[in-house]
Amino acid sequence: MILRIRNRLLVCAALALAADFAYGEPEPSALVDQQHCMFCHTRDAPFLAPSFQQIAERYRNVPDAHVMLEQKLRLGGKAHWGDMAMPPAVERGGPLSAEDAHTLVQWVLSQ
Known part of the structure; x- marks a missing residue:
């Protein structure tokens, strides 16, 4: 019985890990919550702002886009969408530190 429960827990943990890899980087939940990202964005569908997947598709392969995105996260910026x-x-x-902005941008670009 204990072995069966342990095996189920291992399967659940493996599935959760696979879900994180399917979307790239694990979500920095505390930063996402602190900055109220989900008030305007969702992971995969436009809402009040573009989805994180749309942002990733637009900027993932643009050289130095992360610099612009990190600055926009910290200072705000004009509408592009x-x-x-x-x-x-x-x-x-x-306030959002440069390191925290970098963490958020890397997560978004991994979508």
Whole structure:
């Protein structure tokens, strides 16, 4: 019985790990929550802003796009996907360090 439960837990852990690899980098949940990313974005469908997959498709292979995206996350920026501009980090959930912006951008580009 214990062996069966252990095996089921291992299978569940393997499936969760496979789901993370299917989407690339594991989601930095604390940063996503702190910056209220999901208020405007979703992983795979446009909402108030483009999906993370759309952003990744547009910028993944653009040289140095991560620099522009990291700056936009920290300072905000004009709209490139419609009428809604990206608000600065201080208006979304507080200041965002360069390292945290880099973490978020790498995760988005891995979608």
